[in-house]
Amino acid sequence: MAEAARKRTTRPKASPRAEPAPEPEAQHVCTVALCPICFAVSALQPLAPEVIEHLLKAGTELLLAVKAVMDSRADDLREGGDGARRLERIDIA
Numbered sequence: 001m002a003e004a005a006r007k008r009t010t011r012p013k014a015s016p017r018a019e020p021a022p023e024p025e026a027q028h029v030c031t032v033a034l035c036p037i038c039f040a041v042s043a044l045q046p047l048a049p050e051v052i053e054h055l056l057k058a059g060t061e062l063l064l065a066v067k068a069v070m071d072s073r074a075d076d077l078r079e080g081g082d083g084a085r086r087l088e089r090i091d092i093a
Contacts, residue, residue, distance in 0.1 A: 030038035044052055 032038070044055070
């Protein structure tokens with residue numbers, strides 16, 4: 001009987017506020033099939049920041065090299081240098 005009285009007088013312990021579980025990061029879904037930009041982003045997403053930084057620097061160097069080649073070729077064409085003389089027609093009999 002004493003136990004029954006104790007049960008009635010004790011308040012039920014309030015459960016700690018249940019915090020909502022963190023939502024997993026939403027995956028981006030591209031509407032274009034085989035979109036190169038979305039493909040690159042999804043491929044680079046799980047990589048460490050150092051790797052991404054290295055890839056960006058390498059890409060920058062590649063683009064600078066391509067620009068240098070294009071500028072050199074444009075200079076040859078502008079000056080009227082050997083660009084036209086380098087071509088030679090060879091008849092195959």
